[in-house]
C-alpha cells in the first residue's frame with residue numbers, strides 16, 4: 549500500500565461523485581447554457597450570501613482573475629510573503645495584471661490590520677497605488693492555520709476606510725469552517741471576492757469557484773475567457789462540485805483528526821524538532837540533523853510520499869483517500885525509520 553500524503557489534490561472521485569458527474573445535464577457554458585454549471589454557481593453564491601459566482605478550471609485562475617479585477621497596471625497588492633498567489637502562481641500578479649506586490653511577514657502565514665495599515669503606499673509619484681489586500685485561509689505555508697473572524701473584521705474595516713479591495717484565497721476555506729463552526733455566509737460578508745477550491749479536500753477532480761458581486765463576476769467572465777478558461781460542457785465537472793458541497797464537507801473533520809494524530813506520531817521521531825500547530829489537514833515537520841531529501845528518502849523506502857516545504861521542512865496533507873487504516877499503517881512504518 550502506498551501512503552500518499554503529498555497533497556489533498558490527489559483524491560479520486562468517489563463512486564457517488566462519479567455517478568453525479570455521469571448523469572449531469574449539460575450545455576455550452578460559454579453561452580451560459582450549462583444547467584449544472586449554473587446550478588453550482590447559484591448554489592455556492594447563495595451559500596456564501598454573495599451575489600454571483602463563476603466556475604473555473606483552477607484556484608490559480610480564480611485568484612488571478614480576482615487580482616485582475618482589483619488592480620490596474622502600476623498598482624500594488626498587499627499579501628503575506630508566503631501567500632500562494634505570490635509563491636505558487638508563476639508570477640501571475642506581474643504576468644497577468646502588470647501589478648506590483650508588497651510582502652508582509654507574520655506568524656503562521658497570517659497578517660494583521662495594523663501591518664496592512666502601515667504598508668499602504670502614500671499618494672506619491674514614486675509609489676505604486678495600493679488597491680488590494682489578499683488573505684489566505686486556511687494558510688498552506690502556515691501549516692493549515694486558520695484566521696478567526698475577529699482577525700478579519702478589523703482588516704475589512706481598514707480596507708473599506710482606505711478604499712482597498714479585499715480578496716480571500718479560500719482554497720481550503722471549508723477546512724477552516726468545519727473547525728470553527730462558522731458559516732460560509734459569515735465569511736462572504738467580509739470580502740469583495742472569495743476563491744474556493746473544489747479539487748482539494750472536497751475531492752473533486754477539477755474546479756474552483758470565484759465569488760463576488762454581480763458586476764465583478766460579469767467582468768470575471770471576460771477575464772476567464774482571455775485566460776483560456778471558458779469551458780463548454782463543464783457541467784460534468786460542476787456536478788462533482790455540487791455533490792461535494794452536499795456530501796463531502798462535514799467529513800473534512802476526519803481529515804483534521806487524522807492530521808493531528810499524524811503530527812503526534814511524527815513528533816516522536818528523533819529527527820523531527822518541531823511540528824507546526826496542526827489546525828486542519830496540513831502537517832509541517834521541521835527537521836534537525838537531517839535534510840528533507842534524506843528524510844523523504846527514508847519515507848519513500850517505506851512507500852510514504854510527502855513534499856519538501858522549505859530548507860528544513862516537510863509537508864504532509866491528509867485527505868479523502870487517507871483513512872484510519874492508512875494512518876495505522878503510517879504509524880507502523882515510521883517506527884522503522
Ligand SMILES: *Cc1c(COP(=O)(O)O)cnc(C)c1O
Nearest residue numbers: 606607608609632684688717719
Ligand atoms: C491549491 C491552492 C490554490 C489553487 O491551486 P490550483 O492548483 O491552481 O487549483 C490556491 N491557493 C492555495 C492556498 C492552494 O493551496
